Amino acid sequence: MSRQKFSLVTDVPLILWLTFVWGALWQDFGAGTLIFGLVIAFVVVNFFYLPPVGLSGRFNILAFLSFSAGFLVDLVTASVEVFWLAVTRGPALRNAVVAVRLRSHSDLIVTATGHATSLIPGSLVVEVDRATSTLYLHCLNVSTEEDAEAMRATVRKSEAAFIRIMGTKEELAELRAEGSVS
Amino acid sequence: MLSDVVVSILLIGGALMSLAAGIGLVRFPDLLSRMHAATKPQVLGLLLFLLALALETGSWPLIPLLVLCWLFQLLTTPVSAHMVGRAGYRTRHLRRDLLTIDELDDVVACAVVEVDRQAPPHEADPVEGREDHDRRGGVDH
Amino acid sequence: MTGVIYVVQGILAVAVLLALYRAVLGPSLLDRVLALDVVLAIIGAALVLTMIVNHHTDHLILLVVISLIGFIGSVAVARFITERG
Numbered sequence: 178m179s180r181q182k183f184s185l186v187t188d189v190p191l192i193l194w195l196t197f198v199w200g201a202l203w204q205d206f207g208a209g210t211l212i213f214g215l216v217i218a219f220v221v222v223n224f225f226y227l228p229p230v231g232l233s234g235r236f237n238i239l240a241f242l243s244f245s246a247g248f249l250v251d252l253v254t255a256s257v258e259v260f261w262l263a264v265t266r267g268p269a270l271r272n273a274v275v276a277v278r279l280r281s282h283s284d285l286i287v288t289a290t291g292h293a294t295s296l297i298p299g300s301l302v303v304e305v306d307r308a309t310s311t312l313y314l315h316c317l318n319v320s321t322e323e324d325a326e327a328m329r330a331t332v333r334k335s336e337a338a339f340i341r342i343m344g345t346k347e348e349l350a351e352l353r354a355e356g357s358v359s
Numbered sequence: 360m361l362s363d364v365v366v367s368i369l370l371i372g373g374a375l376m377s378l379a380a381g382i383g384l385v386r387f388p389d390l391l392s393r394m395h396a397a398t399k400p401q402v403l404g405l406l407l408f409l410l411a412l413a414l415e416t417g418s419w420p421l422i423p424l425l426v427l428c429w430l431f432q433l434l435t436t437p438v439s440a441h442m443v444g445r446a447g448y449r450t451r452h453l454r455r456d457l458l459t460i461d462e463l464d465d466v467v468a469c470a471v472v473e474v475d476r477q478a479p480p481h482e483a484d485p486v487e488g489r490e491d492h493d494r495r496g497g498v499d500h
Numbered sequence: 501m502t503g504v505i506y507v508v509q510g511i512l513a514v515a516v517l518l519a520l521y522r523a524v525l526g527p528s529l530l531d532r533v534l535a536l537d538v539v540l541a542i543i544g545a546a547l548v549l550t551m552i553v554n555h556h557t558d559h560l561i562l563l564v565v566i567s568l569i570g571f572i573g574s575v576a577v578a579r580f581i582t583e584r585g
Contacts, residue, residue, distance in 0.1 A: 201423035202561070256403040259396050260379035267386035273460035274448075295437035296402060301395055302437070303444045304463055313463040315391045315444060320459040367504040370549070374511035377545055380538045381518030390530055393522070397534045401541045405567075408548040415552045421560070428564050435571035439537065442578035447530050449582055 187232055192218045230285055233345040240341040247338075248293065255298040262318055273319040274303060277332045279310045280355075281340060281348055287312070289343075290336040297335065300328055362414050369411035376404030389454040390447045398440040405432050505553055512549070516542045533577045540570040 192215065199214030200206045262270060279287060287310050291302045294314060304313040316328050340348045383396020409425045448463070455461065516539055523535035544566050547559045 197423065198427060201427045202564075204420045204424055206420070206423075252399070252403050252406075255399040256376055256379060259383055259399050260375070263379060263383035263386050263396060268388045270388060270392055271457060271459050272389075272392055273458055274463045275460060276462040276466070291441070292434070292437045295440055296399060296433075299395070301391070301398065301444055302441045303391070303448050306466075315394075315448075317392060317395050322460070325460055363501050366552070367501065370504060370508045370552070371511070373545060374508045374515070377515040377538075377542045378511050378518075380541070381515035384522040384535055384538060385518045390528065390534070393531065393534055397538050401538065404545060405541065408545050412548050412552055412557070416555070416557055418557075421557055424560055424564075428560065428567070431564060431571075432567045435567060439571050439574040439578070442575045443530055443534060446578040446582045447528075450530075 187230060188222055190232070192222055195221060232285065233283070233343055235346070236343050237341060240338065244335075244338045244342060248296070251297040255296060258298045259317070266318070270318060271320045273316050273325055275300075275314050275316050275319065275325045275328055277312045277314060277329045279312060279333070279336050280351065281336065281344060282310050283344070283348070286336065286339050286344060286348075289339045290332065293335045293339070294332050297331065300332065366411045366414050369407045369414070373404045373407035373411065376400040376407065380404070389457055391444055392457075394440050394444050394447075398436055402429075402433055402436055405429060505549070508549060512542055512546055529577065529581060533574050537570050537574050540566055 195218035196211060196214040199217060200210055203210050279290060281287060281290075284307075287305065287307070291305065291312055294300050294312065295302055299317040299319070300314045301317075302312055303315045305311070306313070312332065314328065314332065316325065319325055319328060337352055340352050344352070377400065379400040380396050383400075384393050387393045387396055406429055409429055413422060413425055455464075519535045519538040519542065523532050523539065526532040526535055544563050547563055547566075551557055551559055
């Protein structure tokens, strides 16, 4: 098992992350632990390699922070909503499976959007069509086409946030163009 | 004293989230809606409990491990929910009478018709496999 | 604080009973997997509670392991069911 080549953009974040995991598990961030963790991370990355993730190389920390704050609020809303629906509606609940067409074709963005979608109020990813990057969502308490449209708008909004955080320059330009038209 | 109050509130909030998951599991009518109940409150509940623990112990080296713990939960819960939901949808474990709109079913139906036209019918689920995706490329929705 | 601990324990006990009810009754295998996932999450919550009561942090690593095992377990069963049809 040998690797093709060492890619700076893909491997360095992974090695740093694994070193952090190592330090966190030992609950010790001394030099010795970190160096040993670095060695282990290097070995792991080189011997148990995964298909490379297509990182774009840019990461907007401000957009990330603003998204995280919104995400926490969404998480609380989602949990309270589930609680409320479970208590009040219960067995009388009506749902829908809605298709959402995403703009991006990057696996990372589609995955991240799917993750976020599963945790924002009322939606859960059932199926992904990678060829057309379409998410099929199971939506709680949706009975009309308007509700479904609102759900689509929410998902596309969180995808836009992910593109702003770590999309490629082309996707960002596309997003800007779309924003100025509408 | 104040930290005690905050810890109490966080603990009760987290426990209520577990209760939400329990009530949802029992009262929701089908697998996919139960999955909502099992996924979202879990993540928030664990976050509240870990915050309570961080406040209670107040030791700094612990924080990365708590963050790690929550991140693992955050990353794994949607994935396992998606896998369970996909298995449920494909093996027809959901109750169609409870769905008001089902756009995936329309696509699957289209794909089945198209596959039937192009090739002799086979057992495979039309959603499965890459060549089916390509064949479905023309289906717009 | 002690009163709060008792209340939290009570709520967790009710929650775990509800989840177990679904795990025993659950019409399909996937329902049971889901319910047991919730039971695992509640066990995690109970672990955190014991750590808070006893003022130690020894069980944190168990929490990480539990969440990973729950993940691998439900993904494995879901894949198994999908493959078998």
